Amino acid sequence: MVINIKEEKPKYGWYVRDLMLYFFLLGFTGLILFISGFYIRNIIGIILGVIGFLIILIFLWPAIGLSTMQIALINKINTIDVIGKDFVINKLENPLILDIGCGTGRAAIKIAKELKNGGHLYGIDIYEKMAISGNSLYTVQNNAKIEGVEEKTTFLYGSATKIPFEDDYFDMINISSVLHEIHNSEGKEKALKEIYRVLKKGGYAYISEWNRNSWQLISTLGIFCFVFKNKNYWQILIEKTGFKTISYQNQSGFGLFIVKK
Numbered sequence: 311m312v313i314n315i316k317e318e319k320p321k322y323g324w325y326v327r328d329l330m331l332y333f334f335l336l337g338f339t340g341l342i343l344f345i346s347g348f349y350i351r352n353i354i355g356i357i358l359g360v361i362g363f364l365i366i367l368i369f370l371w372p373a374i375g376l377s378t379m380q381i382a383l384i385n386k387i388n389t390i391d392v393i394g395k396d397f398v399i400n401k402l403e404n405p406l407i408l409d410i411g412c413g414t415g416r417a418a419i420k421i422a423k424e425l426k427n428g429g430h431l432y433g434i435d436i437y438e439k440m441a442i443s444g445n446s447l448y449t450v451q452n453n454a455k456i457e458g459v460e461e462k463t464t465f466l467y468g469s470a471t472k473i474p475f476e477d478d479y480f481d482m483i484n485i486s487s488v489l490h491e492i493h494n495s496e497g498k499e500k501a502l503k504e505i506y507r508v509l510k511k512g513g514y515a516y517i518s519e520w521n522r523n524s525w526q527l528i529s530t531l532g533i534f535c536f537v538f539k540n541k542n543y544w545q546i547l548i549e550k551t552g553f554k555t556i557s558y559q560n561q562s563g564f565g566l567f568i569v570k571k
């Protein structure tokens with residue numbers, strides 16, 4: 311008898327899955343109203359058509375954009391792909407790395423896989439479900455186990471605004487697509503101050519955030535791109551904290567700031 315044991319695969323989750331679903335449902339309602347507007351040849355038809363068109367613009371466009379981004383981009387955009395595998399981490403002996411808002415470990419696990427000179431990667435998150443389905447401490451720990459980096463990683467509950475580590479602890483910190491989820495500028499500033507505090511002097515932070523002025527974001531999210539801040543906003547906030555910007559790279563709507571303490 312042949313027993314077919316299925317290999318367990320890591321689950322990195324669908325980003326903004328629920329949001330996409332609601333937007334599609336609303337968007338299709340708009341489409342129905344818009345089409346109905348053509349058949350009802352009076353003032354009500356015109357009103358329905360206009361309302362339908364607006365709903366399409368507001369919901370269907372971002373729903374399609376988010377889905378194509380999920381399929382085409384999200385899994386490809388990654389700090390580690392952009393910075394090159396040995397930019398900082400493998401120039402150091404036993405580097406200590408922190409990934410803030412690690413989620414299911416999409417970036418954290420890739421970084422951990424690149425550790426060649428010893429070292430350890432810590433990941434913290436508050437594991438909110440809105441952006442990623444299946445987001446939990448268990449998921450990221452299990453993903454690390456499946457990917458063979460369990461020994462080199464530790465994942466914990468922890469907030470960017472109150473990082474549970476001592477001052478000057480890490481050689482490198484990665485925070486990818488997290489700051490925009492922290493409410494108001496004070497909260498974002500508090501998180502950046504915390505990153506500065508726990509980073510060693512001379513250490514690098516990789517901060518990636520959406521840039522609403524990029525055509526990629528506008529074409530993907532439609533009017534919702536205004537929910538996000540632009541590159542200037544982030545640069546001012548980052549440098550106000552005391553970081554020195556080493557470089558900035560545009561990655562399909564994300565802006566990656568490489569900064570130094």
Ligand SMILES: C[S@@+](CC[C@H](N)C(=O)[O-])C[C@H]1O[C@@H](n2cnc3c(N)ncnc32)[C@H](O)[C@@H]1O
Pocket residue numbers: 410411412413414415416417434435436437438439441442445468469470471485486487488491492
């Ligand atoms: C869009 S996901 C990005 C996840 C991961 N960094 C990546 O690139 O795949 C945002 C993550 O930030 C987390 N998050 C939101 N606010 C946070 C906070 N104050 N502290 C830590 N994590 C936070 C969410 O739980 C979620 O896992």
